[in-house]
Amino acid sequence: MVQGGETGAERSDGVTSFACALEELKERGSALLVVGSVPEEVYARMSAKMLGDGDASPRRRLLVTPVSGVSHRDFRLEGVSRRTPEWTRIVQYESHARHAAAADADAAVVSSPDGPVEIGAANGHGDDRTAADGRDPLAEIVDGEIIDLGLAVAETIDQFDGIASGLSPAELRVAFDCLPTLLSEYDRETVFRFVHVLGNNVRSVGGMAHFWLPQGRRSETVRLFEPLFDATVELRLDGHELAQRWHFRDADISSEWLSFD
Numbered sequence: 001m002v003q004g005g006e007t008g009a010e011r012s013d014g015v016t017s018f019a020c021a022l023e024e025l026k027e028r029g030s031a032l033l034v035v036g037s038v039p040e041e042v043y044a045r046m047s048a049k050m051l052g053d054g055d056a057s058p059r060r061r062l063l064v065t066p067v068s069g070v071s072h073r074d075f076r077l078e079g080v081s082r083r084t085p086e087w088t089r090i091v092q093y094e095s096h097a098r099h100a101a102a103a104d105a106d107a108a109v110v111s112s113p114d115g116p117v118e119i120g121a122a123n124g125h126g127d128d129r130t131a132a133d134g135r136d137p138l139a140e141i142v143d144g145e146i147i148d149l150g151l152a153v154a155e156t157i158d159q160f161d162g163i164a165s166g167l168s169p170a171e172l173r174v175a176f177d178c179l180p181t182l183l184s185e186y187d188r189e190t191v192f193r194f195v196h197v198l199g200n201n202v203r204s205v206g207g208m209a210h211f212w213l214p215q216g217r218r219s220e221t222v223r224l225f226e227p228l229f230d231a232t233v234e235l236r237l238d239g240h241e242l243a244q245r246w247h248f249r250d251a252d253i254s255s256e257w258l259s260f261d
Contacts, residue, residue: 021251025230026170031199032210035217036235042242043212048076050210051173060087060160062174066181067094086163089156090136093178094143095185146186146194154201161205172207179213195228
């Protein structure tokens with residue numbers, strides 16, 4: 001490990017500094033930016049760990065994913081014993097553009113023996129498509145604008161906090177996978193404000209959220225968003241092995257490349 005701004009003997013204590021910085025994030029609540037040009041399934045392995053995979057402590061987990069490209073049952077929740085709405089939620093975001101196309105298709109008129117029948121579009125929040133198409137029954141589908149997504153996530157966090165009568169530090173774990181989708185549909189300033197508000201919502205209840213942005217750390221987009229986060233976690237594949245490197249903003253600490261295991 002290397003601690004920023006330190007040399008010689010001070011560097012030998014980098015492991016302790018890294019551990020202390022990570023523990024502080026757990027205690028006060030945090031938002032982490034996970035970056036790196038790695039396949040989605042590679043990121044998902046890291047995400048599962050951040051959600052508390054194998055952690056004996058009670059965790060309330062919230063996954064925020066785009067509808068497109070999402071498997072019907074997210075493997076990050078495999079092995080999670082508390083698969084009930086009190087402990088585990090999934091918010092699936094159907095972007096405005098995708099929703100508009102789907103609405104046009106759903107509103108089509110088809111023939112029947114009794115004359116034309118209109119097939120209505122499903123409603124925006126938690127509709128019965130979960131049962132009809134095999135989606136995870138814990139999933140709430142949010143379609144529409146970025147503000148609809150923000151409201152759904154904030155409401156879920158408030159519900160978790162109410163159920164717990166006040167969340168303990170690091171009890172809430174949030175995986176936010178929708179940054180690429182939002183950046184493809186909205187200007188950076190809009191997404192920047194959204195991330196700023198969401199990160200503060202998570203911190204306010206002592207939770208830990210990680211946001212996935214599949215670009216290199218030196219990319220312009222990562223450099224723009226990085227100041228919003230308490231730490232940035234770089235991922236890379238070293239051959240077939242996943243490696244990670246952490247950069248803590250306030251503590252000015254960066255780790256070496258570490259094995260995922």
